[in-house]
Amino acid sequence: MWTSVTKCFIIFAIGCFYQAHAQDEDDEVYKGKYLGKLNAYHHQVSGDVYAVDEYTLLLKSFSYDGNGADTFFWAGAANRPGPQGFIVPDEWGKTNVLERYFNKDFTLTLPDGKKITDIKWFAIYDLSNQNTFGDVYIPEQFDPPALQRISQLSTTSHGVSSGAIEILDAKTIRIPRFSYDGQGTAYFWVGVGPQPSSKGTKVPDDYGYLDPLRAYQNEDIVIQLPGEMTVFRINWLSVYDLEEKSKFGSVIIPEGLNVPPSLVTVTKHAVALPNCVQLHKNYQMSWEIFGPQITVQLTGQVADDEYMAFGLSGSDEKSQMEGSDVTIAYMDGTQGFATDYSISAYAPCGKVLGQYKGVCKDNLVGGQDNNQIFTGSRQDGISVITYRRTLNSSDPIDKNYPTDRPVYVVWALGRLDENKEPNFHDVYPKGNLKLELHRTQPENTCLDFTQNDNSLQKPWDKTEIFDRSIRTFVATLGPSGGKKGYQGLTGQTSTGLAWYINGYLIPEIYLRRGLTYIFKIYGGNNPHSANFYHPLIITDESHGGYDRLTDISQTKIRVLAGVEFTRRGRPRPTAVGPLCLSKHNGRDRRLDDDFSSFRKFNRSLIQVCDAGDPGLLEITPNSTWPDTVYYNSFTHANMGWKIHVVDSYSTSAAIILRLSWLCGIFVVCFRLV
Template identity: 40%
Template sequence: MTQSVTPPLGFAPFCILAVLLLQNADLALSRRPEPYYGRLIGRLTQYAHGIRGTVYAVDENTIFVREFAYDGTGPDAYFWVGDTPQPSPEGTLVPYPEDYSSRDPPILSRHNNSDILLRLPAGKRLRDIKWISVWCRRFTVNFGDVFINPGLEPPRPRVLPEFKRLAHGLRSGNISVLDAKTFYIPNLHYDGAGPDAYFWVGNGSEPNPFGTKVPNEMGSLNPLRGYQGEDIEIQLPGKMTAYDIDWLAVWCVEYRHNFGHVYLPKDLDVPPALGQTKITTSSTTSQTSFSTTNNCKEILDKRLQVRWEIQGDQVQITLAARLRKEQYMAFGISGAEGRPAMLGADVVVAYWDTKANQPRVADYTITHLAQCDGERGVCPDQRLGGSNDAVLVSGQQKNGITTITYRRPLAAKEPMKDKEILTSRSQSVIAAFGPLNSRYEANAHSFMDTTRNDVQLDFGAQEEPACVGLAELAAGGPVPWPARVLAAQRSFTARIGPTGGTRGYTPITGHPSWGIAWYINDQLIPEIYVERGQTYTFLVEGGDDRTNPAKFHPFYISDSSEGGFGQKREEDQRKQRVFAGVAYDNEGYPYPTAVGRYCEWTHKTIDQSATSETFEDYMKTLQLECNEGEPAVLNWTVAHETPDLVYYQCYTHNNLGWKIHVVDPGTPVPIPGDQGARINSADTSPLLSTALLLVTMTLTALCNFAGR
């Protein structure tokens, strides 16, 4: 006899809690504590000059010193690394700041709880050194040091698979997670035809609408352009890290469609994102620098145009002006609220480096109305031991206008040098033009080249368009192609293809598109004319893989100008009249009948609709790609009660098709007034239509056989 044992009070809830903890153990292990600085090396041991700080291994080439302190009075002090048993003159100098402009590395200046990022010299890795020191070269004195555990393994970038190839020609090389916020995507291809596509991250077993947009490689949240094998880097917005997400995708927000994705592993162990990874792109200065945001203000007598866009905990700012050679433009937060004050201001100086032919930006602190002497004045933050928080995004010189875009944090990262950018109300800003000195630093400007009255700017505004002077006026856009017409045809092929951008689907129909549409007889959404009482045959090649929604487009005919019968609720389905392509099972549920192999006209490179004057020119930029299999055959006999206007559509998605005009026998087919419209008016007998259909199916079968 089995004896029953009564569990102690509270045991059941404890078991449930234990199970939940076990189920979520892998999730907990995959997340990093915040803030995360990398592998702890240890604290600096102080021997002199108030040395203090905690040292971390960011990656095999980078060291982070948290809350570093040093009184700055050593005559020849530097960060110093080596592999001897104790710090010695045989070590190697690690310059800080890294991007100094003088011939020799700068002597270490005073620091009070500064966060320091050190890059080991070329060829040096963490495993090659045994200690880190603050060292005085002149007197060979060690001011402070920390030793590295020989078994220390720093975090490393993680290589992931390529993007899964689902739609719009998306593909890439193996994607790398460089640090907790940065993804490197090599050899990226995407046709750019998705109407509302973005890099997209989130949680769950597969990409879904509850994700977050990720700025592109230019820091913009505009819909993605086309890519032709470019290597790019993107960074997660705000405080989000790779430890917070399950996947990275290219996602169409408007149509909730996944073009391709890659999963992140649970055991991710990558370097923290401390600014050591610099965004580099293959097209940094070729992109249009203007943000598409409508937030814009003209100041300095309308000579300087400022555009801005909030991006998470950053603000992206675009400055545009007619600059002379060796001249800068500066913009930032005033040193006093309610008036223009240079003293105490936090500004970014932007200019064009004529020697390197590159745009530059630098974060400045103004502690005195004089040229910077290394301790006070109008100084780059880095010359005062701080960091350059202005990150260059892009720049261009065109038609005499210099345009430079940069990002900076909203928060004041260094309270003694930086000012917070507010998003809850307006605040006073200042701006100036001036000459550059031989160090490419800002020199004094004239009275007429600076803000003389209080200028208020609301960075949190959603729409503040106030620019007319320097703004580049957008052209009216390319002319749409004429509508296509198919008449007196009895057989049709229905395939998928791109929408033709601003020349194609949307201007023809007035409906939004999600990047693909029906091509009937290799024409983009032609208007079809049919006669009542006649039978028409459609060879449908819209895809038969129900597991891939991006390539599953059953064909049907309805009175709905929108389509998408299969995604509608039952009450909405009842509002549509279906004439072909849908049947019902024994339980009364609808299913599509015109389900065949997938054939798609794809871009050979990127979408070139804007530069294709005619549809025929556009077709030369496309190529036909077909999966193995057979087309579906849909026969439709047009009933006498069929309305004058119906539509061919996609069963699973909205807005892929267009009009079918239904006429009585003998009715003349109207010729559109636009002579560019294609009219197929040759009479085709039913016997000839059947013969053409048989020939088409035979050729398809032969091609499939030859491809095996």
């Protein structure tokens, strides 16, 4: 007979076993609906098969020795594998004879729109001898993973509403017709338990930001659960105000949803410092204060040519870039940089009446670089830069890091220009962010990084002005239009502003040699302004910003129009006029890429023009001009684009240019092959 103590011990051990087993199942990555192990008959076939969705199979740890004569992935609707079936293309979409596989994971898509419910089995099959090397059978009445619609958001306050919410996969949620008035400090918020509460996790918004939600009006949006979180680990989704601890709307997530697995790649990152805050889906900052110094680690899922910015706000009352003290961190090959910058204007660093203004290194504006870099690394698309600086600096340009109160901070992600200088940021917060740096208890809210397999955004259509009757061009300024605008059209970084010629964003202009043309310039005529002083110039170099170049660099550029030289040989712009600026009419410029075309984007802008006559630039291209020249700003780089100089206004000239461009691509492709 077992004693009561022995019975209790056995029950406790069994309970621990099942709890550990359940934990293992919970921690296992969801791969889809399990169909079974491949039945192995010949040629060392093995592996597990999952249904990802209605059309897709996932093979895990698949092996095959590759020695079959005429072997394919094969599927059919007969009772068992045989010649009556069809080839399933391999992971590359090809129908070649199968080669050797060893412990590989990949997906296969059934051809011609066929569904998993249309077949009874999947096999590795040799057509020449009609032999099955391995197979798995599809259960009757099989229900493959698919999009699941659940309830709509309940409406509590602040105009929150939506259509029926769609669970696209294990990490992705689509909220149709979402509305919210934006009047609060609400976030997308998920958690466990019967009802939404303050114990939960922020979910980045539809653009990856963790700021309080903006206003929405009947918008279809898609959000993605952070880190390794899936819909199987949460019970509810809410629009939740953290300050008021109040839900504005919510929906219960049913258990056991039969949805596809997520195709999002989760990249783990171990935070080395005790405090960490997730600034954006792709950016986090961690720190530690020890003695009179602070150690900061910036970690970002950024491209090779992108930077991470972080620093103290230029205002004690809000997060403000102008006047801020920031670090610009990036990797250049295997070397990391964390450079001390001072921001005096929303413009690239340049001289204004002899003084440097804009986003400038401290050592250019009378200070010194007080950052001491420790480490820099880049792996799996993630850059990690660690540096140290003193809390209280003797440099008058630097700001002090307070330990007795919270402090407003600023951050941004953007592209580096050709000189490894920061250009206009693509990702930045709109709201205020205040951090308590000297915490009694460390706090870490950072999560693993997630990355979608998204294709590149298609830029807006290129505009060409190819009209022999046009002899006058009006040049004004406007926003560069996100990654679909200037960056997508030119492949270059952007300062945030660009030239609008006759109302078009950086069009390619065709001019005929021997004819005279006039440019009417509205780029700003106040030389005291670091932001809005843009005389127009024409050179044989694509970037512009002639005034900020060194004397040696200037000698390598041929200036064709817009600049005259003083007796001392200093350049002076001639095409200067009042400012005429198109700008956003209250719309968040971070959403510029939502517009499918420049025409639609341009309609959302308003134009504000100063009084005064335009600056005039009269040019007559001649035989000495190159076939391609560039209009740009005298003060800032990367604001204009191409002028094609032709001998005649025939369509053949444009066709020849396009053919030469296509031939260039053909040559590159031929060399790659």
